[in-house]
Amino acid sequence: LQEKQNSMTKKLPSDSVINLDHGDPKMFEPYWQKMGDKCTVVISGWQSLSYFSDITNLCWFLEPELVEEIRRLHHLVANAEIEGHYIVVGTGSTQLFQAALYALSSPDSAEPINVVSAVPYYSSYQAVTDFLRSGLYRWAGDAYKYKGDQPYIELVTSPNNPDGFIREAVINGSGGKLIHDLAYYWPHYTPITTPADHDLMLFTVSKCTGHAGSRIGWALVKDKEVAKKMTKFIELNTIGVSKDSQLRAAKILKAVSDSCRQDYDNFFDYGRGLMAKRWERLRSVIGRNGLFSLPEYPMEFCNFFGELTEAHPAFAWLKSEEEESKDTESFLRAHKILTRSGKHFGVDTTYLRISMLDREETFDLLLQRLSNMSSKGRENGA
Amino acid sequence: LQEKQNSMTKKLPSDSVINLDHGDPKMFEPYWQKMGDKCTVVISGWQSLSYFSDITNLCWFLEPELVEEIRRLHHLVANAEIEGHYIVVGTGSTQLFQAALYALSSPDSAEPINVVSAVPYYSSYQAVTDFLRSGLYRWAGDAYKYKGDQPYIELVTSPNNPDGFIREAVINGSGGKLIHDLAYYWPHYTPITTPADHDLMLFTVSKCTGHAGSRIGWALVKDKEVAKKMTKFIELNTIGVSKDSQLRAAKILKAVSDSCRQDYDNFFDYGRGLMAKRWERLRSVIGRNGLFSLPEYPMEFCNFFGELTEAHPAFAWLKSEEEESKDTESFLRAHKILTRSGKHFGVDTTYLRISMLDREETFDLLLQRLSNMSSKGRENGA
Incomplete structure (x- = not known):
């Protein structure tokens, strides 16, 4: 130490x-x-052996403590509407982004669905979308230049990475599906003007509290079938998400919420x-x-x-x-x-x-x- | 508690x-x-914030403590040859299996490489190989029936899941690449007759110690370029592996090794x-x-x-x-x-x-x- x-x-x-x-x-x-110790997590050797966290939850590998602290923090900060959304936990929001592509694409489609984002867009989106040469989805570049009448997925990063501006979807097409990456929509980075209330929103502990090494992100998802498919992706990809890190993230988010209710150390x-x-x-x-x-x-x-x-x-x-x-x-x-x-x-x-x-x-x-x-x-x- | x-x-x-x-x-x-407390892991709020564990290691998100305990346990149990192998950590061996498919396939190949395993094979292999409809690899079923002269990847699970038998590769072709899934090659499940010394071997904490909720696996990989590509896969898929769980796994593996050196509680x-x-x-x-x-x-x-x-x-x-x-x-x-x-x-x-x-x-x-x-x-x- x-x-x-x-x-x-x-x-x-x-x-x-x-x-x-x-x-x-x-x-x-x-x-x-x-x-100090307020944020220390202690995990005994006999804890969390099972793959399962809560078999009554659609996202069966999501720890109940983490659910509670995610809800509490969003309520306090009012940066996202949590009611009417399912929570899916991921190994960072990068895994959730891939889970979302899987969930929003169709296995029956002849062609992969186009994935776009307005320039300047987050540098990893292209590589993460294309590295497995999936038949379900493919990177199609700048959303401003997107002309197709095919279904598409538009990534909206707000505040944007790299430039920090608040963003909205730029394509006004039918058949479009949106993923809102809200990793930086927290009050230390940007004014919180309204609770975001989109179909599929991604958050991550990494950028909220700085605990990138824990690899914990979460998605707020309106549609039950999309949330189920995202959960299926994570089951197939990694059979769930580290419980140790979920428990730690719950403790850290709790400390953040607790700090918001006092005048010092907010x-x-x-x-x-x-x-x-x-x-x-x-x-x-x-x-x-x-x-x-x-x-x-x-x-x-x-x-x-x-x-x-x-x-x-x-x-x-x-x-x-x-x-x-x-x-x-x-x-x-x-x-x-x-x-x-x-x-x-x-x-x-x-x-x-x-x-x-x-x-x-x-x-x-x-x-x-x-x-x-x-x-x-x-x-x-x- | x-x-x-x-x-x-x-x-x-x-x-x-x-x-x-x-x-x-x-x-x-x-x-x-x-x-009891011997296996309790304590993680302070300020620890492990960074994405990086050891930038001098090929697998830059691998915690040094875990490396040490993996080496020590394999030396003690003598179930795998660790010298001459790179260690790549994964979010369970399921992620490492996908990393191996990515590393052993070629981005320049016109056709996806065939992935086979002898029946009865582990039930998840097919779904995990095919769920993203990758252009890099595809499931091709029973290795006994594989007749192609194309390159292939053969999965050898030993002891086998589901039937518990010790296995060797069944195809004697050229252009074949092997993944050895050795999740159950531990002395509580099967006699340890020789240290396994294959090109690419997968292990997981889940089956060794029972800590499935931590989602920690590791690969032992002879070829440096393959280990690098597997690391790249995990970077793109989840930007590394939970440090909290790696630290916990190190503690648990240490307890197992320590127990092997005493007459009681082995x-x-x-x-x-x-x-x-x-x-x-x-x-x-x-x-x-x-x-x-x-x-x-x-x-x-x-x-x-x-x-x-x-x-x-x-x-x-x-x-x-x-x-x-x-x-x-x-x-x-x-x-x-x-x-x-x-x-x-x-x-x-x-x-x-x-x-x-x-x-x-x-x-x-x-x-x-x-x-x-x-x-x-x-x-x-x-």
């Missing part, structure tokens, strides 16, 4: 490569350390404060160096905080303000900053995505290097 | 439907209860004793009622126990000795015993599989009902 704590606090060498390619949510570690307040500070510092550095621009987000009334707030997304979506053809990812890699190029999100290499969720010292190094780029640029007369 | 313990010990009503369709391994609960000794007793009682009841027959297993020298032992498989594979066309599954269902018909294993309905791994009182009810069938049979003059 001590060793683990040490590895968390040991200083990064100042010339380290910093990896901000993934959205690895380590920034919440100090909060969870402060919470998790979302803490998270919003941290994100706001980071965004402020990033905007200041980016503003000074003139190499990049950042999106601007509108102020909106957040029902959770009861005040006007601004989005502080989990990723910074940078656009190069220099020559148009510039490969910004390579440019930053030369400065030992690993990021993800716009080309993975269906746009060009002048864009790039940087994780805002790493540890504080990593973020500090990022800002330091971005600042140096600017001053070097000036010295060279650029 | 008390509530959970109560639910484990509360008596089944004597007219309950008993579900022995799945191999839900609840029989080891009393052992783990006896072990886990495999306990497990073998329990299984041997159940098989003896089942054979006695089956022998008396005359409705079914059971496979006979040879005595072999088990290197682990250092003596001649017999297999005591996790499933009983019953064959009806009555009319040939009898649907034994329906017959037992009428007696409130849920089992799995031979038709799911590629053979006919005169066969059926019964789990031997449920709680003691469920097993008692099974024997009681099988005994009553026999006496009722006799009363009716059958």
